[in-house]
Amino acid sequence: MKIKIIVFIFFCTSLHINSQTNSEIAGVYIKRAEQSFQKSEIENSLKIFNKALKYIDTISDSRIARLGMLLHYETKEYFLARSYSYDYFKLVKDKTTADYDLMLEIFVNIMEEIDEFKIEQKRLETERKIEEAEQRRVDSLKRVWSSNSEKFIINIDSLSKFNGNNIAVYKKGDAYGLIDDLGNIAEEATNYKHVISYDNFILLLRDKEKPTKIYCYNSNTKKGFVLPSVETFNSKSTHYGKVMLPRGNGDLVTYPNNSKKVFVYNLVSKEFKADKDQIVLLKELKKNDIIDKYNKEGQVKINKAWYYLGGKIGAGIYALYKGENRLHGFLNTSNGNVLSQEYYNHLGAFYNGNFELIENDKTFWMNDEGIRQEVNRDESGKYHGLSRFLKLREGEYQIIQNIDGQDYIVLGNEKLINQKAFIAKEPR
Template identity: 35%
Template sequence: MLSFFSYAQTNREVASTYLHKSRQNYNKPKISKLQQAKSLEFIDTLTNAEVARSGSLMHLELENYEKAKKFADRYFLLEKNKSSRKYQDFLTTYSTIEDVLRLKNMLRKSREEKIALEKKRKDSLKSFWFKTYNKFKITADFIQNFDTNGFALYKENEKYGIINDKGFVIVKPNEYEKGTQFDGYFLLQNKAINPTKIFCFNSFKNKGFILSDLADVSPKSTHYRTIMLPRANARLVVYPNSLDKVLIFDMEKEKLVKQNISTTLKKLKEKKIITKYKSNNQIKVKGEWYSYGGSLGDTHILYLPKTNIIYGYLVERGGRILKKSEYPYMGFSYKDRSQVIKNKKTFWIDSFGDKVRRPINESGIYGGKTRVVRTNDGKFHFIQTINGERYLVNNNEKLEDLASFLKKHLKKD
């Protein structure tokens, strides 16, 4: 019993001592704060009402309102003279402490509610952003590089389409099994082999059309056998499967080329490329007669006399005849280059008929803002940097990154 009393007495003395030291070290915040904390450890052992009152007033002066209230509560518990002036005055002080604590509690709740509201608003914005982010994804197996005009072939589920650098789909990939791009033009075929429908797109004009129906231009044909590359001079050569008919399309005017054969033959005669020609388009070259089949620019189609069988191609410069057996399919010439396809392989010749390197693809190099990025789920995003900010783009819409989006919309609120 004596031991417990001694322990309690010691704690009371310690609490009083810490309070006394805390007041002495008022101008030394770190020391004072430590001593205040120590005094609170022993507050329940305080038996002196005046010490408790002093502790409360000290903490009130330091604006430690929670601590001030604890010492005040201890004071009211210990003070026996409830009618004293000191007690009554301290009731007023206590009400001030409670008012301040009540206000602080209201402010704390207001802050917590504001934080909760901001979190809810932020979560809502995040949810909206991620939904929009997914809408900006472009589904494709691959997307080719954009040409100088910002158009590219892309493929999905073994079908080809055309898309621009803003994510706008020109042709959906749901019909065409093969896609080709060259010299600023795109070709889409409804079948990879023996197509019956060809869509042609001019990326310089952002305009496309479907080649004339075979039934109209080659009634005996059922499909296209060979399709040459489109050239920058707007010429496209295709070979239907009926005999050796050659079709030349003007991709600017979107129709078959109508050639002035009589004028062409006259020029060939003047250049001494041919020695004679007749009104029925029969021409004489190096002592042999052929049927003239039309111009491919630097080369000319030669048929066996009075037949629809191609013998070969007459080269304008030098007058060589390139036999069909070695040059089965000839394209239209442009800038001294003509495409030849033999056994499904391509090579190129110049205006003399000599093999040369492949020409530069005049589709050009893309210099726009869009970067194509593959997402983790295998889809694609088109990304542009505008005024230093990074945006996802799709059609005419754009979406900034999440941090910028939240900053902009939370700031508005």
């Protein structure tokens, strides 16, 4: 029993000593904080003051409350300053001093600052609600605009440049089609795997090699058609062979397989180009010493070799065949020169003073005298329209046009103003 009493007395004494020690430590820190405050070292004073608070359970001294009020007033922490001011006015004994009047003046300032803060917070809250409402309105309009803009998406993989008649070639998958600058499809990309374009004519070929079907689009007239089957030209042929560039006069030359004649077709009149009566032609060539002989099969003898006269290319130039699928070269009927197929692999139609010439898989140009040229002017022309094709992502495009200073998405006869202007014109 005696031991228990001793332990109890020791415990109470320890609590008293510890409490007294905390109070004294806090007092030291408060004194230091006051000294720093008097030197206008506000930040350091507040730091020391907060250390003192670690040793204080409750504020029971107006001196501590006063310092807390002043420090938080100086640091513009007005709600904390107000809390300390309540403690100060509750604990202060003498309310007749000049210091009390000063603290009262500061308290009024604190309350005014808090009132202004509340007013500002209310204004900010109102502003926030207005901004949130506006953002909801804008987000809603963006969703509406985005939904509308989806209707203007064109599903294609790639696009060529537009020509002067506002027509371009597009690709979808492995097929080619035709489209105008408003997004109207002139020919769907479904059947044709290769394209040849020149002088405002666009040819879509079922296959790049050995094409069996050719679609022609005349961008001048905005009309297209499928060329006659190659079998109608030659029953033994199964494909058009080498297809040359279409020319501005509408003439197209191809070199079908299993044939001793070139395929020469006019894309405007939609007719095969007729050769001069063969007997009359052969007699003229013999008379003018262009050929040595000819026979009833239509063969001509030149320099001791027999050839088939394989059709007129243009400007007096005829194809020469040794037999089916055996193009030998070309005969210039004006001077008798033979252009060897070894160097003059293929000739295209004659127009505007020249032929297309293929030499070692490269394209050149040649005039009617056999002089080679490096370049020629494509009459397809340059695009001068308003449309810009914008790639949204893989396989998706939209057409943009600037109309009266505003960008629009267009498709056919429909148009949608840009998102920013769309939102701006909607009433708030």
